[in-house]
Amino acid sequence: MEVMCIDIGKGTQDIIYLDIERDNIENAIKVILPSPTRIVAEKIMKMERDIEIDGKVMGGGPVSRAIFQHIERGYRVVMTRRCARTVRDDLEEVARRGIILKDRVDNPDVILGDLDFEMFRSIFREVGVEFKPDVVAVACQDHGFVKGQSDRITRFNYFREQLRRTSNPLEYIVVEEGGIFSRFRSILETLRENNYRGFVMDSKIASICGILDYAMEEGVEEFIGLDIGNGHTLGVSIKEGRIKGIFEHHTSLLTPEKLKDIVDRLAAGTLKNEDIYGDGGHGALVLEG
Structure with missing residues (x-):
């Protein structure tokens, strides 16, 4: 099965393309391009x-x-x-x-549009590789929209709803309906128009899934995972594969000292939503320390 994974960020779009039954990740095709x-x-x-x-x-x-x-x-x-x-x-x-x-x-x-499949086909054609993914996995960020509500609140409410449904981040994929997320909807529509199976996932959650996968390989059952991006920083506390706490802040508002303090309180289970939202971030939710 050939899989294309693409993380669409503010600065770049990062692509990994591999046959998961044949290739190991080190030998996968990797492409970094300017963001759409x-x-x-x-x-x-x-x-x-x-x-x-x-x-x-x-x-x-x-x-x-x-x-x-x-x-x-x-x-x-x-x-x-x-x-x-x-x-x-x-x-x-x-x-x-x-x-x-x-x-x-x-x-x-x-x-x-976020996905330019004609460009992808052209790039792969130039290096002698046929572009024919069986699955396209897309990661990006979408704040969501509820009229009259701050997009910071809307986005973090999404995380709360997901945590009520399941604390397993591997299940946070969107396959058929983007709901309040117009960007997710457009990506799913583009996949359908190009006859590709696939899904979209919030890029921050996708990075946490990657950290979780590595931790499982190393036998680490309890840890703090951080994704520090150009725009946002997301942190989670994980225990036995489950999210026990989560926060998201704007990276530009963080210093090393402030981030350490937030992480310490996340680990202790004392971090509160107002600690992050009141500081200009999106919010925090702790289920247990």
Whole structure:
């Protein structure tokens, strides 16, 4: 079975492609590319005219900034409603920022999307490898959207709901319906359109699953796992393969001393949601120390 795993971040998209029945992970094909949002942002920044944009919801950040800068330069930006949630999930806010919303754009100048399978096929073709994954596993971040609610609250409420359902992070995959997560929905739709089986998972949880897999191989049953990314830092306390506590903060707001204090309280079971949310982070939930 050939599997493509892709982690779509703010700066890069990291790909591992392997036949799990034949290859070991060391010999898998590994590709690191600029993130989709950076690729599209660069394209927009080079344009010197009014533009129309279609496609699907994708990771924002650089592409959203490029769109707003294009408007500031005096150009007209039209987006279809289905892809405009890339900028903000609240379309009323998108319109207030100067973007013209339409139901349809016939000849778009820019197409938004997190997965460019034609690009992947081209890259693999150049190195003599046929791109034919049986499963595509996607990791990315999506805050989710509930109108009138902070996206920090929405995102961490998702973690709470998942923990009520199961404390096994390996079960936190989205296969059929993205729910309040518009980016997840778009990725699943793209997989279906390209006839690929697959799923999407929050990238922070995916990294914790990787840490858990390594710990199980080494016989470590109780530990603290950290994923320190460019944008967010997520920490979990794990015991016998189960999440016992979790927090998520903005990396830019953390210092080594502050992070150590948070980790110590997570391990002790004394970390509270307000400790993180009140400091500008997403939140914390501890089931036991």
